[in-house]
Amino acid sequence: MKILQIVTLFSPDAAYGGPIRVALNQSKALQDNGHDVTIAAGERGYAVPPTHEQGIALKLFSARTVIPKIGYAGIGAPSMLVWLHKHIREFDVVHIHLARDLVTLPAAKLALAYGIPVFAQTHGMIDETDKLLAKPLDAALTIPVLKRARTVFYLTEREHADLQSVVGDGHLNLVELNNGIPEAEDLESRPCNSYDPPEVLYLARLQARKRPQVFVEAAKELLDSGHTARFSI
Incomplete structure (x- = not known):
């Protein structure tokens, strides 16, 4: 199976944190089980963006601040959308590490428009909020994407409750998914x-x-x- 994982931002200092590590660990496990996996993401901070990490193919695109002063939520990667229009149909499924941002939400909408099954994993990033920009963004993108996703993965009961609250009366196929990590090296073998x-x-x-x-x-x-x-x- 050809799987595309999409996450918001790669950078040399791993500023985006957990979702990048989860995406890499998942991709490595999937690849070890015989699947063909690519990670697509925005990037900033590289002199030359990497094309692979831990043996996983990367497609990285210049990240831009589309809306200033709102952190990662204001990041977009327009060139990624151009690439997706050309290549999305090469993939069997898309696994999106979904956040309220202008990288993952437009990518999810595009994948759904092409009829590609979308699996969303939100890492607690789509929660109940009183931020002014969240309401129109949720109405236009977040809620439609969550409702149409084949599966929405959650980690904690709080995340489960938040997702249901955000969507309201809409049906979600919520499935618990724990964060797997590679097996640690045997401590006794380390000097x-x-x-x-x-x-x-x-x-x-x-x-x-x-x-x-x-x-x-x-x-x-x-x-x-x-x-x-x-x-x-």
């Missing part, structure tokens, strides 16, 4: 000072939805069960 216990790092924004308390609970459980390690936030 280290035998006197130093391994260190486990929690690296994220320190906010409730990132669940730092779960990290603390897991650390306590491991230590209480006899494991030796250091845990850092």
